[in-house]
Amino acid sequence: MTHQVYLSDRPQRFTVEDDETILAAGLRHGLALPFGCQSGGCASCRVRLSAGSIDYAVEPPSLSPAERDAGYILMCLARPTSDLTIELHQPVQIDNMRPRQLPVRAQAKTWLAHDVLGLTLKLPRGDDFQYLPGQYIDLLIGDGRRRSFSIANKPNGETLELHIRVTPNGRFANWAANEMPDRAILRLEGPLGAFYLRDESTRPLIMVAGGTGAAPIHAMLNELLARGSGRPAHLFWGARSLRDLYLDASLQEWTARHPEFRYTPVLSEPDAEWAGARGFVHEAVLAAYPDLSQHEVYLSGPPAMVRAGKDAALGAGLDADHLYYDSFDYAFQTWPTLG
Numbered sequence: 001m002t003h004q005v006y007l008s009d010r011p012q013r014f015t016v017e018d019d020e021t022i023l024a025a026g027l028r029h030g031l032a033l034p035f036g037c038q039s040g041g042c043a044s045c046r047v048r049l050s051a052g053s054i055d056y057a058v059e060p061p062s063l064s065p066a067e068r069d070a071g072y073i074l075m076c077l078a079r080p081t082s083d084l085t086i087e088l089h090q091p092v093q094i095d096n097m098r099p100r101q102l103p104v105r106a107q108a109k110t111w112l113a114h115d116v117l118g119l120t121l122k123l124p125r126g127d128d129f130q131y132l133p134g135q136y137i138d139l140l141i142g143d144g145r146r147r148s149f150s151i152a153n154k155p156n157g158e159t160l161e162l163h164i165r166v167t168p169n170g171r172f173a174n175w176a177a178n179e180m181p182d183r184a185i186l187r188l189e190g191p192l193g194a195f196y197l198r199d200e201s202t203r204p205l206i207m208v209a210g211g212t213g214a215a216p217i218h219a220m221l222n223e224l225l226a227r228g229s230g231r232p233a234h235l236f237w238g239a240r241s242l243r244d245l246y247l248d249a250s251l252q253e254w255t256a257r258h259p260e261f262r263y264t265p266v267l268s269e270p271d272a273e274w275a276g277a278r279g280f281v282h283e284a285v286l287a288a289y290p291d292l293s294q295h296e297v298y299l300s301g302p303p304a305m306v307r308a309g310k311d312a313a314l315g316a317g318l319d320a321d322h323l324y325y326d327s328f329d330y331a332f333q334t335w336p337t338l339g
């Protein structure tokens with residue numbers, strides 16, 4: 001049996017076939033719906049169900065009970081059991097930023113920290129690749145494999161900056177660090193994800209990053225502060241030790257130049273001389289903001305950090321409508337096809 005899906009903030013509607021997910025059907029109809037992994041892991045396809053009912057073939061692993069209670073569903077796993085209405089909660093300009101594939105040239109690479117490689121990709125001349133700060137790309141690395149990396153710079157029409165954590169067994173990261181030829185041509189797909197600033201809100205921002213989770217938040221803050229919106233933003237950046245705080249100097253400089261911006265580095269394995277915040281980054285957030293009911297929270301980094309941060313923020317009274325996150329899951333072994 002087919003069902004209709006209506007969008008609360010768009011005129012379009014689409015039909016979902018029997019046994020089809022909402023995401024697969026929406027993309028088949030050419031809609032610009034947010035998505036990433038297509039397998040329940042990243043929550044990029046999280047939307048609120050405002051009317052109707054759905055079923056899951058498998059339980060959505062990346063939604064917390066509080067998000068489910070607030071009416072959120074994952075479109076890549078949800079199948080309608082009635083006609084329904086969903087709230088996309090995304091700006092209209094995203095409708096013109098459909099993910100597409102394009103070649104890019106590796107222009108420069110540099111070690112930002114002992115295990116973080118900065119990679120600059122040059123966009124093809126004249127290509128109008130657009131994205132919102134905070135979004136990510138997939139690098140297509142052959143045999144249907146892909147690796148996701150957030151774009152760390154605000155759009156400049158020419159280059160994309162990536163912050164790549166190089167782990168001992170990381171296949172792409174080690175190739176990029178040690179074997180990638182100069183000026184290598186790579187293929188990417190993007191822009192992807194729904195992790196970007198919601199400008200319609202004026203709530204004070206709490207940004208929480210773990211490790212290279214600083215990359216998308218760096219792009220967002222860069223855009224926000226350059227625009228001079230005056231919206232207060234407090235970044236908490238969790239890392240193991242001082243040598244991992246690879247953006248520390250520029251973030252300190254932003255605090256000096258922008259009174260609306262605050263920055264708290266948090267170390268989990270602090271060096272002897274460290275006098276700043278210690279422990280898990282979400283604990284430092286709660287210590288500073290025990291009540292988050294009037295804030296908007298953005299989280300990005302390792303899955304465990306994002307899970308703990310979500311639970312902590314919702315537990316401190318944050319409205320799930322003002323919670324956004326990018327969970328840096330490791331690459332999926334296989335890439336599910338739509339259908």
Ligand SMILES: Cc1cc2nc3c(=O)[nH]c(=O)nc-3n(C[C@H](O)[C@H](O)[C@H](O)COP(=O)(O)OP(=O)(O)OC[C@H]3O[C@@H](n4cnc5c(N)ncnc54)[C@H](O)[C@@H]3O)c2cc1C
Pocket residue numbers: 036042136147148149150151162163164165166167169170171172173174193212213215216326327328329330331
């Ligand atoms: C939406 C999204 C955005 C992301 N953005 C970034 C980003 O900006 N920067 C970034 O560094 N990563 C980011 N990631 C994570 C990155 O895509 C994965 O870590 C990816 O697997 C790295 O590819 P690789 O080939 O180097 O390692 P793989 O060959 O995929 O990994 C091999 C093994 O290494 C281990 N491993 C891989 N990555 C990590 C890690 N980060 N920490 C601990 N162990 C690991 C795992 O055990 C894995 O099985 C993002 C992920 C998602 C989903």
Ligand code: FES
Pocket residue numbers: 034035036037038039040041042043044045046062074075076077
């Ligand atoms: S969870 Fe649905 S696209 Fe990743």
